[in-house]
Amino acid sequence: MSYDCELRQRAEQAVDMYFENVKQDPYFPGYHLAPPSGLLNDPNGWIQWKGRYHLFFQWMPFHTGHGAKFWGHFSSRDLVNWRYEPIALTPADWFDKSGCYSGSAVNADGMLKVFYTGNVKDEQGNRETYQCLAESADGFHFEKKGVKVRLPEGYTPHFRDPKVWKHEDQWYMVIGAQKLDKKGCAVLLKSAGLEDWTCIGVLSHANAEPLENLGYMWECPDLFSLNERDVLLFSPQGLEADGIDYNNHYQSGYVIGTVDYETAAYKHGKFLELDRGFEFYAPQTTLDDNGRRILIGWMGVPDQNEAEQPTVPNGWVHQMTLPRKLELRNDKILQHPLDEMKLLRIGEAIDRQFDRKYQTSISKTSEIDINGDIESLNIFGYADLYFNQAEGVLTLERPSYVNGIKETRSCCLPSGLNRLHIFVDHSSLEIFVNDGEEVFTSRMFAPNGNDSLTINTNKSSHVQIWDLKNDTIHIR
Incomplete structure (x- = not known):
């Protein structure tokens, strides 16, 4: 048996072992996505492909702590009724053996292609990072295609979470990163065919005007257009609380401006928090077939008393938000429950x-x-x-x-x-x-x-x- 098959079998055994207890927990959700066992965190690969919505997620199936993450998988026709699918990615190869970290999905050449960060750590905790590709012809079974982007000069190995999209006739990728000065940033790359990638430059960084010392690492970036404005979502780590702002351990928010796709120059406004609650992080959006920009986020925050949550003794922790439609009005993002949520009534x-x-x-x-x-x-x-x-x-x-x-x-x-x-x-x-x-x-x-x-x-x-x-x- 291959190591990949062994990991999949062990994960499914964990689901079989724990799910009966998980679903009996009075805190287990009725209509939000949550793990069948273990720990769920970032939404990944969020896309509508061939009429079906696919949401992949960071998953540790064996326990409620972090570790070498899998990509779990849910799918839905109507955004209300969801089906747990076979595991999409396992941390089974040299370039992702310490975790298949976050990433995104695109429709290309009739295939569902996912880009993700392969995380590798040695025995001393030293990190290596690789941006990897896997693809599927049916949306459910994936074949890894190896490393497509290695760490460029000027950044620490905190270089991850590729979000990929097509603009005009080119593919683009934005990656969350940390510069050598230990400040957070977002990096823009481009490719003609998803194989060979060129680093254009830094899209924005912690001290880019009008930002000021906005964190030591930016995670889970997402760049998209709303009302002909370019919106960059990201999750900066290392912000100090400021009155009623930035009170979670880590934050999620956005800036709005205009991107020059040739030079990566991005003139934007101030950073605004996307959500004011206690648990919200790592949001990702997709553009669906109806032209809606739909966001889904993780209803959690990294390293914020996760082990203390009351669900942990029952073998699971965390869940996703509802999918939300985004609207841009007066340089502010508004979030709305989808019309499909009425089907829950x-x-x-x-x-x-x-x-x-x-x-x-x-x-x-x-x-x-x-x-x-x-x-x-x-x-x-x-x-x-x-x-x-x-x-x-x-x-x-x-x-x-x-x-x-x-x-x-x-x-x-x-x-x-x-x-x-x-x-x-x-x-x-x-x-x-x-x-x-x-x-x-x-x-x-x-x-x-x-x-x-x-x-x-x-x-x-x-x-x-x-x-x-x-x-x-x-x-x-």
């Missing part, structure tokens, strides 16, 4: 006009849509959301799952708060504020037994509540 909605206060019970898988002059709400007696009208600040508060101490995340809403669109799923919250002006993505480990929802407003308001499906992920 079961039965008739609770539909109430209420005066100042509304209390009810809700399912652990629920959708809540509130319109009005909103003051505060409480979910399951656990998570509080409240708006300081005088300061224009919206705050999400929860007890830390590490020590129970109250912790908060906040954002500014200069024009006030008039709508909250919330998705609840066993152990998660996704809160879309003012039609996507801001989003809070967070885990929510509420004790069993409390199913309450309390809404307070400053005047008569309107709420709709739907029960949502609880079984949309088909693993076994």
Whole structure:
């Protein structure tokens, strides 16, 4: 038996061993993607190919810690019902033996081609990095094609997470990197045929105008166009908290500007956080057949008390966000739940006009849509959301799952708060504020037994509540 086959067999045995326990966990999601065993992190290879959406993911199937990652695989026709697929990539070759790290997928010559970072570490922990290619004729079984990009001069081995796309008649790749001065950056490469790559230069870096000391490493970059503007998403590591900004261990955000594809010159604006919640990292987007720019992110943050999450004793940790449609308006990205999410709804909605206060019970898988002059709400007696009208600040508060101490995340809403669109799923919250002006993505480990929802407003308001499906992920 080859080493690749051995690893696949061991991973599937881990799923067989742990999944019964995993799915019985009351915190396991009903309609979000989560691992059948072990640890899930970055979304990879996010694409619609031949009518089916494919989402690959960083996966450690054997335990809830990090290590030599696989590429797990889910697929869907409708973005609601998902199917667990055969493992796409295993860390079985000399160029990826310490992990098949993050990357992306493209449709080329009728094949589904994935680019990923092969991670290699020696016994002393010294790192080597290779950008690798694998391809598939059916979207499910992949053949590795080896190394396509080696580490260029001027960068440390923290050089990873290739995102590939076609612009006009050339292929381009953006890679997250660290320069020799230990500052983060994004590097642009190009190729005529996906085989031979030329490094054009640094697209942006930690001290590029108007940035200032923006981290020691940039992970998971993604460059795309919205409304004829060039948007660079990335996840910088090493930012110090600044008031209500940058309060997670690592952040995710974007800059907006104009790229010169010949020189890699990129004039852009300031860095803006993409999500204001406790758990959100490594987002990746794709352009689907309907022309929508759809983002999906990891509902987690690296090295942020991962081992303390309450799901760890049950053999799994982390999940993905819902897919979201992106819109660019007034130099700001807005995020919206997809129309397909309406397919999750079961039965008739609770539909109430209420005066100042509304209390009810809700399912652990629920959708809540509130319109009005909103003051505060409480979910399951656990998570509080409240708006300081005088300061224009919206705050999400929860007890830390590490020590129970109250912790908060906040954002500014200069024009006030008039709508909250919330998705609840066993152990998660996704809160879309003012039609996507801001989003809070967070885990929510509420004790069993409390199913309450309390809404307070400053005047008569309107709420709709739907029960949502609880079984949309088909693993076994």
